[in-house]
Amino acid sequence: MASDGRLVWNHSTHLDGLIPILEKLVKCEGITTITPGRIKKTRSHIPKIKLKVSVPIRGGYKVIARQGKTVQEVFILTTLEQTVLEQAIANIM
Template sequence: MGRVVLNHSTHIEGLIPVLKKLALNIRIKTITPAIISRVRGRSTNLVIRVSVKTINGYKAIARRGKTAQEVFISTDLSKDELKKLLDFCNYG
């Protein structure tokens, strides 16, 4: 079971409950929401997409409306397994 590192005062609306559900998986070590930025596109619902592999896991991008936030996930899951788990936590 992992933990969610809350080191910022602001997060995308609806992101933290999804990350806490994701952290319940035994193969997730830590989840760290990072930089928030504005984007040109518009996404009505919260969408979390796995982006690139890092040294100890993956970087994901969470988007909602005109806002995007980086999320670093420390895990030993494969990219496909993490995508399925994120989809389940977000929509299931």
């Protein structure tokens, strides 16, 4: 594990419990930047926080964080393959 990544704080609101997870994730080798994005409301209810790799973006992946009736986009810039990133998320959760 290397601590060369950074967590960007560009929003005042985040899903409850998301920041501690992202702080652990940013320490993973190969992850350079994590940026939480916009928050939206949904109809379905997810009781425990859940992170799912959504789509590739330039230089990394968009991850969807869900908890309760709220969804937040999280952008992760990384050199990791999608399966390795999913495993890193699973290990932290």
